[in-house]
Amino acid sequence: MAAWRGADRVLSRSLLEPTVGELLATLPGLAEADPDEGADVYGDGVVARLEQRVAELLGMEDAAFFPSGTMAQQVALRCWAGRTGNPVVALHPMSHPELWEGGALSVVSGLRTVHPTREARQPTAREVAELAEPFGTLMLELPLREAGFLLPTWEELVALVEAARERDAVVHFDGARLWESTVQLGRPLPEIAGLADSVYVSFYKSLGGLSGAALAGPAALVGEARVWRHRYGGQIFRQFPQALSALAGLERELPRLPSYVAQARVVAAALREGFAEAGLPWFRVHPEVPHTHQFQVWLPYEADRLTEAGLRQAESTGRVLFRRWSPAGPPAVSLTELELTSPSLSWTPSDIRTAVADFASYL
Incomplete structure (x- = not known):
């Protein structure tokens, strides 16, 4: 959690991150x-x-x-x-x-x-x-x-x-x-x-x-x-x-959601390109064209290994591409869910591909 909170580039801020003080600070200005x-x-x-x-x-x-x-x-x-x-x-x-x-x-x-x-x-x-x-x-x-x-x-x-x-x-x-x-x-x-x-x-x-x-x-x-x-x-x-x-x-947030969906489709395409360039043995972005601003990523590694790689990337580079991974069913295959919100809008396809290559280096 400390690594996620300390990162300066994320695709979305996790709902698990805010402290009590940070949440209380938002209350006075809510909805005017x-x-x-x-x-x-x-x-x-x-x-x-x-x-x-x-x-x-x-x-x-x-x-x-x-x-x-x-x-x-x-x-x-x-x-x-x-x-x-x-x-x-x-x-x-x-x-x-x-x-x-x-x-x-x-x-x-x-x-x-x-x-x-x-x-x-x-x-x-x-x-x-x-x-x-x-x-x-x-x-x-x-x-x-x-x-x-x-x-x-x-x-x-x-x-x-x-x-x-x-x-x-x-x-x-x-x-x-x-x-x-x-x-x-x-x-x-x-x-x-x-x-x-x-x-x-x-x-x-x-x-x-x-x-x-x-x-x-x-x-x-x-x-x-x-x-x-x-x-x-x-x-x-x-x-x-x-x-x-x-x-x-x-x-x-409601008026911004269409822009998040559009960015999710850009990021999903860049992830596929990045995984291919990184030479990973197999990967899946599902669905290939996201239906909403959330989608799945599947990779052929144990979940703990992928989570550790993402953590090391966050600590070393200040970028959070993936957070926690879970077993997907078949042995040594794991998935994670990506959500694209306001912080993701500054990421370009090149940024995504670079981050994928960096993530892969920690595997």
Whole structure:
């Protein structure tokens, strides 16, 4: 962490880096906060203002703030199960509820999941149409992070939604990173969100907020979700720091995301060139043309060896190209995720190729 914090050139600042003091120092200027505005109490004030802003941005009737996306999404799927009368949720096995929520959909909410596909890609409309059993809700993670931040095309997304409707199912978007999906899908946020019956969005992923999420959809559904939010322990007395940081992210980072996506595509191409020039035995940048400002890099080395090489590069040169690596499945193959934000915009393709050659020298 010290090496990352001390680097003068990075592609993105890690959310893990700031100290308590640094975070506190950002609060007075968040979203041009009015220091005389009344503090929020159980979701009014600035929290309600954030909810209204999210509903406007997504073109939805209403939105509710949640302390976590995990809670927001479980509540959404639970509410839809009650309304459809079907507790079965169709989703990808690599989606967040299946991998990172401790089985909460079944343990807490009594829901059951089915998988249109097990391949590391978005499902197809045909796979949804041909699922062997009825389901009440189709949940689509946009983008699908674990598969490489992958998005369908706009036409594929429309077909997926239509296939679910033909099965008498509702559609929920896991839009933790929906904010940056407009470039690949070629549509504005209200048109994308308008395909779904409900959408969850995150405030710390992509927007850089402290924490928190929102569930947006019809007013009746969001009203019911607020009741369940209280039951789940999410009706918190005061949340103005999270709400202010979310508003700041919507104001400052949301307009910049298209430029980050464009830079990600430049960096991905330069990485491929750099790896080839460095003579690495095998590499993969996935997807070759990133769908968002995040993508995967795969290399044929043990994860610890790659992480150590990146650390040595950061300490020696002040440049952070890669951070932590993880085993990718096959023996001696590892992957890392790259995120391109404001600091990356100063990097040229030549800078990337030079940094790749330097990184390779530490292997």
